[in-house]
Amino acid sequence: MEIVRYREDVWGREVLLGVSWDLLWLVIAATFIVIMVHAAIMLARKSGPRPSADGERLSRHAAQDRWFHWITAAAFFVLLATGVLPIVGVKFPWLTAHWVAGIVLTAAIVFHIVRSLFWKDLAAIWIKPSDLAELAGGAAAPLPGKYSLAQKGMHLAMAVLVLVAVGTGIAMLVQIDTPWWARSNFLSEAALGWMFLLHGLSTLALIGFAALHLYFTARPEKQFYLRAMVKGWVSRSELAAHHDPARWTPDAAASGDAAQASPGLGADAR
Amino acid sequence: MTAYDVMPDIELYQPATVEDATELAARLKGSAWLLAGGQDTYGWLKDRAKTVEAMIDLKGIDALKGIRETPGGVEIGALTTLTEIVRHPLIGERYPLLREAAAVVASPQIRNMGTLGGNLCQDTRCWYYRRGLSCYRAGGNTCYADSPAGMNREHALFGASRCVAVSPSDTAIALSALEATMIATSRRGSREIPADDFFVGPDVDIVNMTALAADEVLASVRLPDRWANAEFHFEKVADRNVWDFALVSIAAALRMRDGHIENARFACGGVACVPYRLPAVERAVVGKPRSESTGEQAAHLASRGAKPLNHNQFKVPLMENLVRRALRG
Ligand SMILES: Cc1cc2nc3c(=O)[nH]c(=O)nc-3n(C[C@H](O)[C@H](O)[C@H](O)COP(=O)(O)OP(=O)(O)OC[C@H]3O[C@@H](n4cnc5c(N)ncnc54)[C@H](O)[C@@H]3O)c2cc1C
Ligand code: HEM
Ligand code: SF4
Numbered sequence: 067m068e069i070v071r072y073r074e075d076v077w078g079r080e081v082l083l084g085v086s087w088d089l090l091w092l093v094i095a096a097t098f099i100v101i102m103v104h105a106a107i108m109l110a111r112k113s114g115p116r117p118s119a120d121g122e123r124l125s126r127h128a129a130q131d132r133w134f135h136w137i138t139a140a141a142f143f144v145l146l147a148t149g150v151l152p153i154v155g156v157k158f159p160w161l162t163a164h165w166v167a168g169i170v171l172t173a174a175i176v177f178h179i180v181r182s183l184f185w186k187d188l189a190a191i192w193i194k195p196s197d198l199a200e201l202a203g204g205a206a207a208p209l210p211g212k213y214s215l216a217q218k219g220m221h222l223a224m225a226v227l228v229l230v231a232v233g234t235g236i237a238m239l240v241q242i243d244t245p246w247w248a249r250s251n252f253l254s255e256a257a258l259g260w261m262f263l264l265h266g267l268s269t270l271a272l273i274g275f276a277a278l279h280l281y282f283t284a285r286p287e288k289q290f291y292l293r294a295m296v297k298g299w300v301s302r303s304e305l306a307a308h309h310d311p312a313r314w315t316p317d318a319a320a321s322g323d324a325a326q327a328s329p330g331l332g333a334d335a336r
Numbered sequence: 337m338t339a340y341d342v343m344p345d346i347e348l349y350q351p352a353t354v355e356d357a358t359e360l361a362a363r364l365k366g367s368a369w370l371l372a373g374g375q376d377t378y379g380w381l382k383d384r385a386k387t388v389e390a391m392i393d394l395k396g397i398d399a400l401k402g403i404r405e406t407p408g409g410v411e412i413g414a415l416t417t418l419t420e421i422v423r424h425p426l427i428g429e430r431y432p433l434l435r436e437a438a439a440v441v442a443s444p445q446i447r448n449m450g451t452l453g454g455n456l457c458q459d460t461r462c463w464y465y466r467r468g469l470s471c472y473r474a475g476g477n478t479c480y481a482d483s484p485a486g487m488n489r490e491h492a493l494f495g496a497s498r499c500v501a502v503s504p505s506d507t508a509i510a511l512s513a514l515e516a517t518m519i520a521t522s523r524r525g526s527r528e529i530p531a532d533d534f535f536v537g538p539d540v541d542i543v544n545m546t547a548l549a550a551d552e553v554l555a556s557v558r559l560p561d562r563w564a565n566a567e568f569h570f571e572k573v574a575d576r577n578v579w580d581f582a583l584v585s586i587a588a589a590l591r592m593r594d595g596h597i598e599n600a601r602f603a604c605g606g607v608a609c610v611p612y613r614l615p616a617v618e619r620a621v622v623g624k625p626r627s628e629s630t631g632e633q634a635a636h637l638a639s640r641g642a643k644p645l646n647h648n649q650f651k652v653p654l655m656e657n658l659v660r661r662a663l664r665g
Contacts (some may be wrong), residue, residue: 161498
């Protein structure tokens with residue numbers, strides 16, 4: 067199986083075209099196996115009682131951050147569908163929807179970076195050497211702060227991969243016609259080949275990581291994180307069961323009653 | 337560098353039935369090339385711009401040849417040669433638009449060998465691509481024709497999406513104007529594809545010009561009664577009168593009633609990757625007589641939305657003039 071697609075042009079030069087899409091099936095198969103193995107291990111393990119969602123509500127995600135997450139997710143799935151479906155044979159006019167979603171994703175990420183740098187606690191998501199103790203697992207492992215090592219790792223991987231996709235996507239966007247500019251020829255064929263290769267490799271890796279992200283979100287013991295991303299809060303018992311209150315001390319969800327009364331994304335939780 | 341002195345090895349299959357051909361097409365999907373008259377194919381192979389491992393020669397399949405009357409119109413087998421179409425009385429009587437289109441294809445020798453199916457499925461003539469450059473259409477990541485130094489006099493005004501190549505087929509625009517249906521067959525069965533969906537632009541598929549899947553064979557083309565014996569106009573403008581591809585061409589079918597246009601279909605060649613229909617013109621001429629003034633009123637609608645490249649602005653007035661001439665009768 068090839069990793070990279072080349073083409074010999076009329077002068078006998080090898081031209082780099084991009085990633086070999088045969089790898090897509092490998093990524094799908096590998097991700098499926100990882101998920102199945104994890105699910106089997108979890109099934110064999112006895113799961114304890116789940117912490118209650120009742121009682122005091124604590125703020126986990128502010129409304130702005132939840133909006134960012136869901137806009138990013140929507141843009142990502144539009145990008146994935148419009149980018150990959152034509153490659154697997156589903157033909158439709160995909161390019162405009164793709165780059166429009168690409169611009170939405172780029173804008174959302176710029177917003178997120180600025181907000182994270184100036185308004186949020188950047189350290190909460192950053193992997194520190196002390197976090198590695200979580201790898202021990204079981205009772206010996208310390209409880210994490212706001213984000214577990216696995217969550218931090220997932221965020222880091224997604225962040226790097228999305229930044230590669232966005233960076234190369236913007237370079238590719240400059241090479242096509244849009245309502246604002248006619249295509250430029252600033253990249254050589256070889257440089258373009260690298261852009262397509264990196265765009266394709268990041269796509270493949272993102273498919274794997276996004277599938278894992280969805281799987282973990284759907285797991286029963288982690289579903290309260292999904293609720294937190296929709297409604298903004300976790301309960302005091304959930305905090306106690308999964309996090310170390312000494313390392314993460316969230317505020318009360320702004321007006322627990324309001325959060326209950328209007329549980330949509332708009333419910334404010336700082 | 338590829339050697340030009342010897343022909344590369346090609347596995348040749350010569351099925352005698354449609355079933356065998358579709359069976360082979362399914363089995364060799366992707367690695368085989370369907371061969372009809374060879375008039376497009378041999379150019380690719382001789383220039384070594386494309387190579388194939390296997391070829392499925394359709395010429396031995398009699399069921400794919402000939403022109404016959406059907407309850408709804410006329411059916412033309414995909415392996416029917418262009419010369420047979422030009423000479424066939426049914427086509428001459430009912431659909432002279434197609435006869436005129438087939439008659440101006442290339443040269444008599446090419447029309448003797450070239451088939452309707454091959455003419456419809458032929459690849460674009462963009463020379464960067466034909467010369468073997470690794471452009472979008474060849475699976476690459478850039479377009480040479482749509483670049484500051486690109487030679488794009490023959491290229492598209494409409495519907496470009498990264499690739500600006502045009503459809504070279506003269507018969508395609510006639511069939512689009514005649515509202516033809518293409519019958520595609522494969523081991524999975526047969527399906528009817530309206531002419532307007534048969535040809536696909538680069539926005540949908542940048543490497544294929546038709547909606548045929550890799551395992552499908554174009555079996556025939558059906559012409560509906562609806563447009564039989566209508567009034568027609570076909571005109572092709574090229575640098576040479578024979579043996580040349582259209583710069584711009586037009587095929588028009590006009591159904592008249594009491595001296596007025598009741599219904600019309602227009603398709604232009606050489607301006608898009610597909611036969612380019614002119615719906616605004618079609619709507620505007622309904623209820624009007626076929627006259628100089630109708631042509632004058634409708635002509636500018638034809639080029640609405642055109643996006644000329646560096647060297648093909650001349651196609652805009654050319655297209656408008658062809659609409660004028662089609663309507664003046
Ligand atoms: C010098 C020159 C000038 C020309 N000028 C013109 C012109 O003015 N106007 C014009 O319209 N054309 C022109 N042509 C193109 C020529 O008319 C067509 O190439 C010819 O009609 C193709 O028919 P063929 O049967 O020889 O196709 P082939 O070369 O056998 O096939 C062409 C393509 O169609 C596919 N194909 C063929 N039959 C089928 C089928 N039944 N089902 C699925 N796929 C099929 C093949 O796989 C191949 O990709 C010119 C060609 C040359 C060489
Ligand atoms: C993170 C999510 C993204 C995914 C999964 C993704 C996926 C893809 C895929 C699979 C392709 C086809 C590549 C090929 O044919 O080799 C593609 C092409 C393209 N992408 Fe993306 N992409 C993403 C983000 C972006 C962004 C952010 C932009 C722009 C801002 C963008 C712009 C483009 C453009 C312009 C092309 C087409 C280039 C061309 O054909 O010339 N993409 N993308
Ligand atoms: S117009 Fe199409 S076929 Fe021609 S160089 Fe550009 S991408 Fe290739």
